[in-house]
Amino acid sequence: MKRRVVITGIGSVTPLGLSVEETWRNLIAGKSGIRPIAIFDAGTFPTTFAAQVPDFDLAPYVRNPGEFRKAGRNVRFAMAAARQAVDDAGLAAGRFDPERTGIYMGSGEGALDFFTLCQSVAHGTGPDGKVSAAGFAEMGFKRYDAICELEQEPNMPANHLAAEYGICGPTYSCLTACAASTQAVGEAMDLLRIGELDTVIAGGTHSMIHPLGVTGFNLLTAISTGPKDQPWRASRPFDRDRAGFVLGEGSTVMILENLEHARARGAKIRAELTGYGSSTDAYRMTDIHPEGRGPAAAIRMALQDAGVRPEDVDYISAHGTGTQENDKVETLTVKLVFGPHAHKVPISSVKSTLGHLIAAAGATELMTCVLAIRDQVLPPTMNLETPDPQCDLDYVPNAARKARVEVCLSNSFGFGGQNDSLVVRRFVP
Amino acid sequence: MSRRIVITGLGAVTPAGVGAAALAAAVREGRSAVGPITRFDASRHPSRVAGQAPDFDPSEGVRKEQGRYIKKNIKVMALDIQLAVAAVNLAVLDSGLPPGDPKAGQAVLPTIDHARLGMVFGTSFIPTELDDLAAPIQAAQGADGQFTLKGWGERGIAQMFPLWLLKYLPNMHACHAGILWDAQGPSNSLTTSDAGGLLAVDEAARIIRRGHADWMLAGGAESRVHPVLVLRYCLANRLATANSIPAAACRPFDLDRTGAVAAEGAAAVMLEAADVAEKRGARIYGEVLGTGAGTTTAGINACDADGRAVATAVRRALAAAAVQPADLGAIVAHGTAFAPQDSSEAAGLRAALGPAAETVPVTAIKGVTGNMGAAGGAAELVVALLLLGGGRVPPILNCSRPDPAAGLNLVVGRAAPLRSDLVLVTSNAVGGQAAAAVVRIKK
Known part of the structure; x- marks a missing residue:
């Protein structure tokens, strides 16, 4: 017998707010979180803007803020989001069974010290343009810091959370690019279903708004470069003139429990997770299969897992990055799986205002599904000004909409071909 | 089922x-x-x-x-x-x-x-790879030889390998x-x-x-x-x-x-x-009977002294496999030779196995390979499946003066007999995750 899995707490820090409610309010209002990059001087980069999390004080969220002095933005975001989720679930630190609780985070890297790297590489570069590791190390051993270096490893958010909450049960950290936190929530759900755990702290956290992150995406021409004077217009999912995604950052963390456990402690239940599907494109390194073979398989697996038919789905939270390729293929995929119902089911991409939170995107978008069910309102796809004949579905353009929302599908398709989908629905006892 | x-x-x-x-x-x-x-x-x-x-x-x-x-x-x-x-x-x-x-x-x-x-x-x-950055960094440096982000954006990025x-x-x-x-x-x-x-x-x-x-x-x-x-x-x-x-x-x-x-x-x-x-009549090397995981709560650059992370992983793997500690034939341990990690692992094995910790032969392969990071646990599983089936547990290379504080039956000097076809493999990361698997190997 599979156990039912419910969401009992949510926490989030995003470019649109330092809490779940603030982010949701701004999303529904269609406000954009995209601004000129302030984290570092990106003035001469091809892309000069991103969706950044506002500055905040970590002290209210952790026992000992001093331990996080050298932590990356990813860890700081995760600690804040997790504390909110734990509080929202009514779980104080002492109320975890340390061995029956797990952690599953889709996490990106911590802060890389770009200047130190560059200075050390420059110091080690010889006249032949090759870097001598000895020259690199000569400068590096003076400049690098052990803890800053360790904080770059992507399991650090999970490790900090385990230490903060005294959790010695199973913890996982995955990095399947843009699909990571959808995958994390899905695998966490499986751990709860089979009774391996009672509670999992699951979600995602990431910031690639650092010099090498922006450089890497600029080189791949994956991120939008304009309009520079109106950056809020740069993320245009499903619009004909879309030209790439906009980098975002942040974290969303959820408390997942099996139903019996949640009931036994009288927890408030936010929604029920009922389906998870995961697939791989196995097609090409950067191109998506033209018929959306991988994404379609993940969506079908999730629907089947949830025991729902396509026509039962009331809303799809799209991956919707705003690249030409993704939005076209995602549209095609929805048509392929949903048949005639494709034109009736509303789809939107919160990346139009939130930016792309990469490893944190999936959990954040799942959060918007839970809130859509709660408030019976759909977040809009902003900047959808010029329709694209290849994207001809209902994308909830430019304004939030009241709607009957009981069952939602949330899609994430990772760079590199990992596809994950989740089905979440209103909890009905 | x-x-x-x-x-x-x-x-x-x-x-x-x-x-x-x-x-x-x-x-x-x-x-x-x-x-x-x-x-x-x-x-x-x-x-x-x-x-x-x-x-x-x-x-x-x-x-x-x-x-x-x-x-x-x-x-x-x-x-x-x-x-x-x-x-x-x-x-x-x-x-x-x-x-x-x-x-x-x-x-x-x-x-x-x-x-x-x-x-x-x-x-x-x-x-x-450092060489990937050399030319872009040189291009980014100003006339004074100083690296700036401004220069990186103007001249460095264009020198990078596009993919x-x-x-x-x-x-x-x-x-x-x-x-x-x-x-x-x-x-x-x-x-x-x-x-x-x-x-x-x-x-x-x-x-x-x-x-x-x-x-x-x-x-x-x-x-x-x-x-x-x-x-x-x-x-x-x-x-x-x-x-x-x-x-x-x-x-x-x-x-x-x-x-x-x-x-x-x-x-x-x-x-x-x-x-x-x-x-399909496949050749079968062994069966995965149970796996388990745990985590240290000691902090990101520490190992728990009581070995709680490893103990949790091992207990879970044994329970999932429905195997008693005393029935284990051998253990392929993580054994990095980083002292706090070794002692944490030993403490965890003692806690999870109880008295059996003193009898089940424990080996480790990093004296041969060094620490391959994420590859280590899988390589150790490969050794368990391919080598231990011969009935001998190989000694821990370079363990000539075994640490008595380990409190384990460390295999040193010469191979020890495999006690049963049930092998436990364990891994653990400093400051992070531990994992364990119990496999039945083909003898």
């Missing part, structure tokens, strides 16, 4: 050589593959020894068009990814799934449904291996440091059990023989500095250990639903 899961293919590229057999032979013969670092000039690194991967051809044995794909894409594969691809290829070829004939338009593995083949890999955030990011992403191992073998099932990349390879086995087994796949490639790949990583782990005081005799540098559970040895490699196993494997 949940599905039984067997192992039908093994692949490894380790400092001991190409192939699972090369690894098993080196461990059996007690031959260390640790040598002086030659990959880069390590003269200014305090730790100058490593387990380096041998020269290897990631397209060895595969179909011609697979070889072409690898050749074409090798420039976008960091060494970690090349190692992973090679290990996966070896594991698939070893599994006996017959490759199809591309001339006849057959699928790469025509006897299987490719949507039922997936993979989970333990990987890591791969640091950039630079793709070369290092921690999910590209599965991307390339997935394309090569048309693996359309679930895939994941676990970034849990030393525990990655074994946690991948844990998750892959769960995916088969829940019915989302019939075949899962599970394993890990990592190169720690990199100027940035050797620097990082030197700064954290985790690496051996006894450089004079490299073969003796890594001394798991030995009183004279001075730290771990950086290494690199990859290992992969083909997990298969037992019903499917039996039906």
Whole structure:
């Protein structure tokens, strides 16, 4: 017998707010979180803007803020989001069974010290343009810091959370690019279903708004470069003139429990997770299969897992990055799986205002599904000004909409071909 | 009833050589593959020894068009990814799934449904090769020789290799291996440091059990023989500095250990639903009876003194396997030779096994290989399946004065008899995850 899995707490820090409610309010209002990059001087980069999390004080969220002095933005975001989720679930630190609780985070890297790297590489570069590791190390051993270096490893958010909450049960950290936190929530759900755990702290956290992150995406021409004077217009999912995604950052963390456990402690239940599907494109390194073979398989697996038919789905939270390729293929995929119902089911991409939170995107978008069910309102796809004949579905353009929302599908398709989908629905006892 | 899961293919590229057999032979013969670092000039690194991967051809044995794909894409594969691809290829070829004939338009593995083949890999955030940054940084420097972000944006970025990011992403191992073998099932990349390879086995087994796949490639790949990583782990005081005799540098559970040895490699196993494997008459190396995981609460750069993370993982694996500690035939421990990690692991094993900790023979292979990071747990599983079936538990290389505080039946000097066909394999990361698996090996 599979156990039912419910969401009992949510926490989030995003470019649109330092809490779940603030982010949701701004999303529904269609406000954009995209601004000129302030984290570092990106003035001469091809892309000069991103969706950044506002500055905040970590002290209210952790026992000992001093331990996080050298932590990356990813860890700081995760600690804040997790504390909110734990509080929202009514779980104080002492109320975890340390061995029956797990952690599953889709996490990106911590802060890389770009200047130190560059200075050390420059110091080690010889006249032949090759870097001598000895020259690199000569400068590096003076400049690098052990803890800053360790904080770059992507399991650090999970490790900090385990230490903060005294959790010695199973913890996982995955990095399947843009699909990571959808995958994390899905695998966490499986751990709860089979009774391996009672509670999992699951979600995602990431910031690639650092010099090498922006450089890497600029080189791949994956991120939008304009309009520079109106950056809020740069993320245009499903619009004909879309030209790439906009980098975002942040974290969303959820408390997942099996139903019996949640009931036994009288927890408030936010929604029920009922389906998870995961697939791989196995097609090409950067191109998506033209018929959306991988994404379609993940969506079908999730629907089947949830025991729902396509026509039962009331809303799809799209991956919707705003690249030409993704939005076209995602549209095609929805048509392929949903048949005639494709034109009736509303789809939107919160990346139009939130930016792309990469490893944190999936959990954040799942959060918007839970809130859509709660408030019976759909977040809009902003900047959808010029329709694209290849994207001809209902994308909830430019304004939030009241709607009957009981069952939602949330899609994430990772760079590199990992596809994950989740089905979440209103909890009905 | 949940599905039984067997192992039908093994692949490894380790400092001991190409192939699972090369690894098993080196461990059996007690031959260390640790040598002086030659990959880069390590003269200014305090730790100058490593387990380096041998020269290897990631397209060895595969179909011609697979070889072409690898050749074409090798420039976008960091060494970690090349190692992973090679290990996966070896594991698939070893599994006996017959490759199809591309001339006849057959699928790469025509006897299987490719949507039922997936993979989970333990990987890591791969640091950039320093040479990739040299020219862009030079271009970015101003007339005064100073590096500025302004210069980087104006002149540096244009000098970078356009696909630079793709070369290092921690999910590209599965991307390339997935394309090569048309693996359309679930895939994941676990970034849990030393525990990655074994946690991948844990998750892959769960995916088969829940019915989302019939075949899962599970394993890990990592190169720690990199100027940035050797620097990082030197700064954290985790690496051996006894450089004079490299073969003796890594001394798991030995009183004279001075730290771990950086290494690199990859290992992969083909997990298969037992019903499917039996039906096709596959050669079966063993069965995954149970896996478990745990985590340290001691902080990101510490090991718990009471070994709670390892104990939790081992207890869970034993419970899942329905195996009593006293019934274990042997333990292949993590044993990095970093003293706090060794003692935490020993404490965890004592806590989970109780009195059996004093009797079950414990071995470790890092004296031979060094610490291959995310590849370690998978490589240790390969050794358990390929070597221990002979009935002998190999001794821990370089453990000549076993630490009595370990309180374990450490196998030293000469091989010990295997007590049963049930083998426990454990992994743990400093400051993070622990994993354990109980397997029944074919004797």
